[in-house]
Structure formats: structure tokens, C-alpha cells
Amino acid sequence: EAGVAQSPRYKIIEKRQSVAFWCNPISGHATLYWYQQILGQGPKLLIQFQNNGVVDDSQLPKDRFSAERLKGVDSTLKIQPAKLEDSAVYLCASSLGLAGGLGTDTQYFGPGTRLTVL
């Protein structure tokens, strides 16, 4: 079974530029998550989707970050404009979502996108 796919794996941009990341979850997984992992820290949840609806985006900096999950499968995360402090690894994860976001499904992670903002 294919795992969570993400692209690109690496991205280098200058501050104030825009960038987008793509994620394809494990087939059949209803729940999709985007995490930000700053160097030396644990991942921090940015946004959680259940199918194509948002369950939790309380930690998403909405003035510059946006995410969508059209058709409840693939998802894109965008940063516009980027700041130096956005340099991090952006991880996508998915889970079965059987409990509709009210349970404890195990999350499976992709390889991440390493973003460097100069």
C-alpha cells in the first residue's frame, strides 16, 4: 500500500515570495493533517481536514497560510508571503478518520517538504 506522498521534497525561496506544497494521502483515508516542524522541535498541527471540511485550523496563521482539500483527497498548503520564520519542514499526515475526527485514529506521515526562506 502506498504511503502519504508529498512534493516537492525541498524548496528554497526568498522572503515575501509565495510557495505551495502538495499532499496525497493514503487511499481511503478521510482525515488529512498539515504539521509544521521547526528545527529541533516536535511537529505542530497547522490544520486538520475531515474529507474536504476543516476540523481544526486554530494554529494556522491565516494572514499568510491557506490550505484546501478539494474533493476530499489531495491537499495543498500555501504560504503567501513567506517570512524567515516559516523555514521548517512541512509534514502531511493522514488517518482513516472512522470516528469523524472524534477518535484516535493513528496518523501516518509523509516524507515532508523542507522549506528554506532566505
Next chain:
Amino acid sequence: AQKVTQAQTEISVVEKEDVTLDCVYETRDTTYYLFWYKQPPSGELVFLIRRNSFDEQNEISGRYSWNFQKSTSSFNFTITASQVVDSAVYFCALTASYNTDKLIFGTGTRLQVFP
């Protein structure tokens, strides 16, 4: 508020040594889940184990074992006879509340196993 503490920033061992990674958590919920993930240099977080708050039985999977003690709010991870391939950053995580999948991660412990 929920919190996960991994006090060991980095551990170095020689191959075949046993090593224990500590995890202490804080939560007011009576129902919660704890996880361990491994992050090798490739960057992907690999799921290792999930344990619910009502199951305090220790678990063993090959060279890996986990000790869950609610009395001390700890969920420690032991690798027996460590191997070079075990070198990675290990994260402990806790569900943010009983009715969500949201995970609160610790800061991770970097394990280096030398041949």
C-alpha cells in the same frame, strides 16, 4: 493544558547496548492516547505504537518495549540490543483531548547508535 516532556535531548550508545527513552506527559483528561514515532534522517515520521489510557499493560515488539505508568504519567520506550539502524529522533505524543485526533508532540530525543 496537555504537555509532553522528553527531557533527554540526545543519547549516544554503542551497538548492542540497551537504551531507554523517557516520556512524561500532562493531561486532565481521563481518556487519552499516547504514541511513539521514529524520525530517521529521511524525515518521515514512522509510527511505532499507540496506547490508550485504560491499558497499562507493557508491550513488547521485537527489540522494542514500552512501559506505561499512569501513576507517574510516564510512557517510556526501551530498545534492547540497539543497532545502528535505530539511530533517529524519537517523538512521544499525546492526544490533545479525548475527542480529537490532534497530537501534542514532545521535543524529541535524538538517539545515536555507534558501531
